[in-house]
Amino acid sequence: MRERIAYTFWTVLTIKALWLPFIFLLPLSFIWFELFCRLGVAALLVPAGVVLHEILHILFLPDGVPIEVERHTLFVRVHIDGYLSPIRSLFAALLPGMLLPLFGMLVYxxxxxxxxxxxxxxxxxxxxxxxxxxxxRDGDA
Known part of the structure; x- marks a missing residue:
């Protein structure tokens, strides 16, 4: 389990486009430092949120299910190689996309x-x- 999480962590963090919002904010640090700090933390939450999203997909899967983490340009795909019941895979697919916005509403x-x-x-x-x-449909999950 640790290997899967570590591999997903580094796969997501190597996507350079996730770091662009923070890089574009750097000139703002000379003009308005307080706003730069708030926006900088928000920009760093973009890659951190994507990492957490993908790791939550993996955490909601049972330990014995073989998975493969693939990188597609800007996105990361978690591919399940073994059989998993459709309801369990639906739970693992949708829960990260529902938990993070729920936490975002609390932070709002x-x-x-x-x-x-x-x-x-x-x-x-x-x-x-x-x-x-x-x-x-294809029988992968």
């Missing part, structure tokens, strides 16, 4: 800028549902 009360990277994970629900359906 404190700071809306910091909540945005977590709320964006709602957009992953249709993609995760589509990949679950294709996997069940």
């Amino acid at each position: 009360v404190v700071d809306p800028i910091l909540a945005l990277p977590l709320l964006v994970h709602m957009l992953s629900l249709p993609v995760d549902l589509h990949h679950w359906y294709v996997g069940v």
